[in-house]
Amino acid sequence: MKTTSPVYQAEESAPRTLKDLVQRDAKTLSPETSVQEACDQLRSEKITSSPVTDQNGQLIGTVSESELNRKVGGFGHDPKIELTQTELNQETIYCFEDETLAEAERLMHLSNLSQPPVLTREKRMIDIVTLEDIARGQKALIQSKIS
Secondary structure: OOOOOHHHHHHHHOOOEHHHHOOOOOOOEOOOOEHHHHHHHHHHOOOOEEEEEOOOOEEEEEEEHHHHHHHHOOOOOOOOOOEHHHHOEOOOOOEEOOOEHHHHHHHHHHHOOOOOEEEOOOOEEEEEOOHHHHHHHHHHHHHHHHO
16 A cells, blocks of 8 residues: 655645646637627626637637727727627737746736736636736645645
8 A cells, every 4th residue: 555645745736837726717708799798797707807719718819898998988889789809909928727837927927917818738718827826826835845
């Protein structure tokens, strides 16, 4: 019978990559969502931006409430019929699920991002990660090494 020491068990369960940290339950918007619906959803979830994915779950960009309000609030735009796909930021910075917590944190600091999307290498959306998530993961990793 093989036994594992408590220190080794703690090390095994401590998050080392984003895959170990994220929940795989990303909330995203469809490119066919109206701007009005997108703004309503962002407000109801108390978030300022959201990833936009295609029908296969691949990231195609992001939208932010402030950008939607600014761009669509002018003459000639109807937020009830204009779609989020017309207001996508396609230059979205993201992390891959196999990146370490330190790599993700560095990217977030260099890019001044607070909630980048986390993708598979096939660019399928998994979740978003926050600095708070990374701090929790780093704390667990440090505690596992101390134990």
